[in-house]
Amino acid sequence: MSKEAELEGVKQSVVSGAYKAFVGVWMTGVILAAFLYSPEIANLKGTQIVYFHVPCAWLASLAFLGSGIYAVLYLRRQNLELDVKSASAAELGLLFCVLATVTGAVFSKANWGMAWNWDPRQTTIAALLLMYLAYFALRSALVGAEKRAAISGVYAVAACVVMPFLVFVLPRAFESLHPTVVRRGGMDPEIAVVLAASTLGFTAFGVWIFRLRVALGSIALSRMEEPL
Amino acid sequence: MANSSSTWADGCWAVLRKDIQSEFRTRYAFNAVVVFAITTLAVVSYSAQVVGAGSRLLSPLLWIIILFSAMSGLSRTFVREEDAGTANTLRLVAEPTAVYVGKLLFNTALLAVLDVLIVPLFLVLMDVSVGNLFLFVVILITGSASIAATATFVAAIVSKASVRSALFAVLSFPLLVPVLVAAVQGTEASLRGASIPEGMPFVRILTAFAGAMVAVGLLLFEHVWNEA
Amino acid sequence: MSDRYAVMAVTLIVWIGVFLYLLRLDAMVRELRNKK
Numbered sequence: 001m002s003k004e005a006e007l008e009g010v011k012q013s014v015v016s017g018a019y020k021a022f023v024g025v026w027m028t029g030v031i032l033a034a035f036l037y038s039p040e041i042a043n044l045k046g047t048q049i050v051y052f053h054v055p056c057a058w059l060a061s062l063a064f065l066g067s068g069i070y071a072v073l074y075l076r077r078q079n080l081e082l083d084v085k086s087a088s089a090a091e092l093g094l095l096f097c098v099l100a101t102v103t104g105a106v107f108s109k110a111n112w113g114m115a116w117n118w119d120p121r122q123t124t125i126a127a128l129l130l131m132y133l134a135y136f137a138l139r140s141a142l143v144g145a146e147k148r149a150a151i152s153g154v155y156a157v158a159a160c161v162v163m164p165f166l167v168f169v170l171p172r173a174f175e176s177l178h179p180t181v182v183r184r185g186g187m188d189p190e191i192a193v194v195l196a197a198s199t200l201g202f203t204a205f206g207v208w209i210f211r212l213r214v215a216l217g218s219i220a221l222s223r224m225e226e227p228l
Numbered sequence: 229m230a231n232s233s234s235t236w237a238d239g240c241w242a243v244l245r246k247d248i249q250s251e252f253r254t255r256y257a258f259n260a261v262v263v264f265a266i267t268t269l270a271v272v273s274y275s276a277q278v279v280g281a282g283s284r285l286l287s288p289l290l291w292i293i294i295l296f297s298a299m300s301g302l303s304r305t306f307v308r309e310e311d312a313g314t315a316n317t318l319r320l321v322a323e324p325t326a327v328y329v330g331k332l333l334f335n336t337a338l339l340a341v342l343d344v345l346i347v348p349l350f351l352v353l354m355d356v357s358v359g360n361l362f363l364f365v366v367i368l369i370t371g372s373a374s375i376a377a378t379a380t381f382v383a384a385i386v387s388k389a390s391v392r393s394a395l396f397a398v399l400s401f402p403l404l405v406p407v408l409v410a411a412v413q414g415t416e417a418s419l420r421g422a423s424i425p426e427g428m429p430f431v432r433i434l435t436a437f438a439g440a441m442v443a444v445g446l447l448l449f450e451h452v453w454n455e456a
Numbered sequence: 457m458s459d460r461y462a463v464m465a466v467t468l469i470v471w472i473g474v475f476l477y478l479l480r481l482d483a484m485v486r487e488l489r490n491k492k
Contacts, residue, residue: 020482024475031471035464048463075451123409130402137398141389147455151388154448158381158403161444162437165406169433209478215485 023208027201030194038194046110049103051194055202056100060128061167063093063206067135068160071153083149084217086156087139092210094132101125124166131159239322243330247305248337256308257338261301265346268293273353280355283419288412290350295375295408297342302379303396305331306387315387319453328384328449332442335383336376343372359421367418367427370434371411377441378403384445384452403441410434 034051070086073079104125109115116122138155142148251258272278272289309315318327347368351358358364382400386392414430 020479027471027475028468031464031467035460035467048460048467075448120409123405127402127405130405134399134402137395138385138389141391141395143390147388150451150455151385154452155385155399157448158441158444161440162403162406165433165437165440169436170406170409208482212478212481212485215489219485219488 019204020208023201023204026197027205030198030201033194033197038190039188044111046107049107051198053100053103053107054195055199056096056103057125058199059202059206060093060097060100060125061163062203063089063096063210064128064132064163065160066210067093067156071156074149074153075157078146080145080149080221081218083145083153084221085214086149086153088210088213088217090132090135090156091213092206094129094136096206097125097129097132101129120171124170127166128163131162135159236323236326239326240329240333243318243322243327244333244337247331247334250308251334251338257301257304258341260304261297261338261342262345264300265293265297265342266349268296269346269350269353278354283356283416286354286356287416287419289354290347290415291371291408291412293346293350294339294343294372295404297346298339298375298379299397299400301338302335302376303383303386303392305334305380306383307392310387324450324453325446327453328380328445331384332377332380332445335380336373339372339376343368356419358419360418360424360427363418363422363424363427363431364415366431367411367414367434370431370438371407371414374407374411374434374438374441375404377438377445378407381441381445381449384449388452388455407434407437410437 030051034048038048038051040047067086067089070082070089074082074086101122104122105115108117108119108122135152135155139148139152142151250256272293278285278289309318322330350356378400382396382403386396386399389395410430410433414427414434417427417430
């Protein structure tokens, strides 16, 4: 390798190493803050889980959006790397969606006695989960990389279009048990800060995992294996 | 290829007419849909508990019948083309969006026919009193339109995959969650006798959804249609 | 009160575990990439 390329490589390793170290330290800090610094929220029990639950739900939606965007890009450029990104985003989204659903159910059980009662927000997250699962079911039923990429990409975009209905329209139209702390002017600064920090940390963490997954997918693709 | 709008509309109309004629001859989709609906209705009304039950039970029941009937019949319009081998001819003869709109209109008409047959039967057999008839009809129309639009879109996707019928339901249902929630709540409100302003949120959701689904279908259909 | 600390300890341990695992995955991917 030439001197410039080597230097470039070292620089990249340092940057990415710093990024990961940052994520590690940051999230450790967030965990400590959640338990030691933040007050309980409005008579609810086990509210520390909120700092985990909210970022997961946020990341799940973001991942969906990402999957849809990469799908559109694939449909325009026909580059299979973009399909790898779309499917990787969906995979991550599925993971976070499961986490969000489970933590939500645990919180619900602890506070209101029932793990599941088809509350609008729970319905939303369940529908999101089903959409992700449907996406992967579709992928596994399609043969041929380009065909799989195009058709599942189309579904990903449709899912993205339906998502606003699930996330924004439904919970507003009906009453929900879900804490409305999210509305304007409802949060103590201590809570808001830790929540924001957690969301930020989670996003950084999520991006790292995403890039790892895409790297694996790309390698598999270049070896002509079926990546996803 | 010179495309005037009249040619495009002719294309839609031709596809629609062809599907209707084919349907008249074989009654392929029509049978599936109507038989399912009537059987379900008969089985359900057989139980004394359900007849005359409140709107909270009857409203979901109605939409279950409509939804599942749609699931059993609305995929035929695309699947039939692939199976009969006529899809390629259609690809040569008409523009993609014309094909899509033609089939969308066909499915909408099919579901409309189902509604006209089943809903009065439902109202009579289940001894339902409709509080606000206008609202009831509007919700029925917008809800059915949303279902038809979604089903047509998913049918196109599924016609390219291997495990058709199971996949059709799996893919459609998550997308339809907002529709079901809004339609069931809206119908319940109309049975109760809610005023029109009270019911408007649901009508708006359903109309917006139907519009979004049709738009998405029009934009993306080409990518599905042209995948060999 | 000590409940809270127990849960916190568990959370920290889980997090550190996940983090280290990902570092390992990262290294493996790096190796694969450089081999190509």
